[in-house]
Amino acid sequence: MRWALIGASRIASSYMIEAIRAQGGDILSVLSSDAARGEGYARENGIGRSLTDLDQLLADDSVDAVYISTTNEKHHAQALAAIAAGKHILCEKPLAMTLDDACEMVRAAKEKGVVFATNHHLRNAGSHLAIRDLIRSGRIGEVLSARVFHAVHLPEVLQGWRINDAAAGGGVIPDITVHDADTVRFHLGEDPQEVVAKAGASGMGQGVEDSVMSVWSMPSGAMVESHESFTHPFAGTGIEFHGTKGSLFARNVMTQEPTGEIVLVDADGEHAIPFAKHNLYEYALGLFKGAVAGTGAPSADGVDGIKSLAVALAVREAAQTGQAVTVNYGGF
Numbered sequence: 001m002r003w004a005l006i007g008a009s010r011i012a013s014s015y016m017i018e019a020i021r022a023q024g025g026d027i028l029s030v031l032s033s034d035a036a037r038g039e040g041y042a043r044e045n046g047i048g049r050s051l052t053d054l055d056q057l058l059a060d061d062s063v064d065a066v067y068i069s070t071t072n073e074k075h076h077a078q079a080l081a082a083i084a085a086g087k088h089i090l091c092e093k094p095l096a097m098t099l100d101d102a103c104e105m106v107r108a109a110k111e112k113g114v115v116f117a118t119n120h121h122l123r124n125a126g127s128h129l130a131i132r133d134l135i136r137s138g139r140i141g142e143v144l145s146a147r148v149f150h151a152v153h154l155p156e157v158l159q160g161w162r163i164n165d166a167a168a169g170g171g172v173i174p175d176i177t178v179h180d181a182d183t184v185r186f187h188l189g190e191d192p193q194e195v196v197a198k199a200g201a202s203g204m205g206q207g208v209e210d211s212v213m214s215v216w217s218m219p220s221g222a223m224v225e226s227h228e229s230f231t232h233p234f235a236g237t238g239i240e241f242h243g244t245k246g247s248l249f250a251r252n253v254m255t256q257e258p259t260g261e262i263v264l265v266d267a268d269g270e271h272a273i274p275f276a277k278h279n280l281y282e283y284a285l286g287l288f289k290g291a292v293a294g295t296g297a298p299s300a301d302g303v304d305g306i307k308s309l310a311v312a313l314a315v316r317e318a319a320q321t322g323q324a325v326t327v328n329y330g331g332f
């Protein structure tokens with residue numbers, strides 16, 4: 001598959017370029033709004049062409065798929081243009097700034113008949129695949145509750161638009177709560193119904209929240225509590241599921257690396273759960289490639305991207321209003 005990158009981003013240079021190539025993909029071009037930075041980025045990453053004009057990039061018939069990893073406010077227009085040009089889309093989360101925009105992107109891809117995937121990496125991790133299998137097989141019985149710990153310290157080098165620019169989609173809710181919403185949906189196979197939340201801004205940045213805690217009610221009756229932050233240097237990450245027959249404790253698994261440990265506790269005691277340690281992004285790219293070839297589905301599709309955004313928007317509204325908010329999935 002031949003790819004173009006829309007966005008000369010850090011996530012692409014840190015993870016995605018390597019993952020695309022590991023799955024046999026060729027990266028033909030990269031789009032940057034800044035010609036000099038784009039040229040430098042292309043040179044450093046072994047990409048043949050850098051362009052500043054999206055239409056020119058999309059006019060290249062040899063490009064099969066695009067990976068969109070610009071700042072969040074740009075995803076919508078760039079995705080619609082790429083869909084119109086018949087390209088398959090792997091789009092970063094959050095898909096868009098509004099639910100209507102995300103729904104429009106996903107509907108447009110469906111009408112055009114192109115694959116549309118959302119880059120929710122966590123559900124590709126061996127740890128999360130193992131957790132989901134245990135829950136689905138009934139090993140912990142009926143799930144009563146889940147707790148997500150995703151309070152990290154935003155590295156200084158990432159303390160730009162994410163923490164200072166609401167118009168670019170900054171804030172910990174669009175950045176991390178979307179991933180946690182996707183991960184909980186992935187494990188429980190159901191969508192949060194109603195949320196309450198509190199958010200705070202410590203002063204790390206300007207104009208956006210850097211910490212949030214929320215509680216979600218699920219259709220099954222399960223309750224979820226979720227904590228995301230940019231300000232916690234030593235908290236570590238994790239996820240827990242508590243059921244009528246057992247509890248799952250997973251530590252250091254809300255990360256980009258294939259790390260962590262999982263312990264199942266039940267009436268027989270504690271059991272360490274083994275899991276595969278593959279690269280999360282390569283795994284996602286493999287499924288994306290299969291979907292384009294017509295032999296499967298992406299790990300997270302467009303509807304998954306809509307739903308994770310819907311939960312994040314509800315959490316933000318709940319935090320801003322102090323009211324319980326029913327999650328609006330835009331008809332999906």
Ligand code: NDP
Binds near residue numbers: 121
């Ligand atoms: P970056 O800040 O690295 O890049 C975003 C945009 O900022 C780029 O498209 C680029 O614009 C511009 N930019 C990059 N470097 C510079 C620079 N030195 N000076 C000026 N402008 C610069 O963003 P991230 O890679 O952190 O995030 C990009 C997207 O990916 C977001 O949507 C984010 O939510 C998502 N993401 C997803 C992750 C995942 O695991 N799924 C992890 C991290 C991010 P231009 O392209 O015009 O040159």
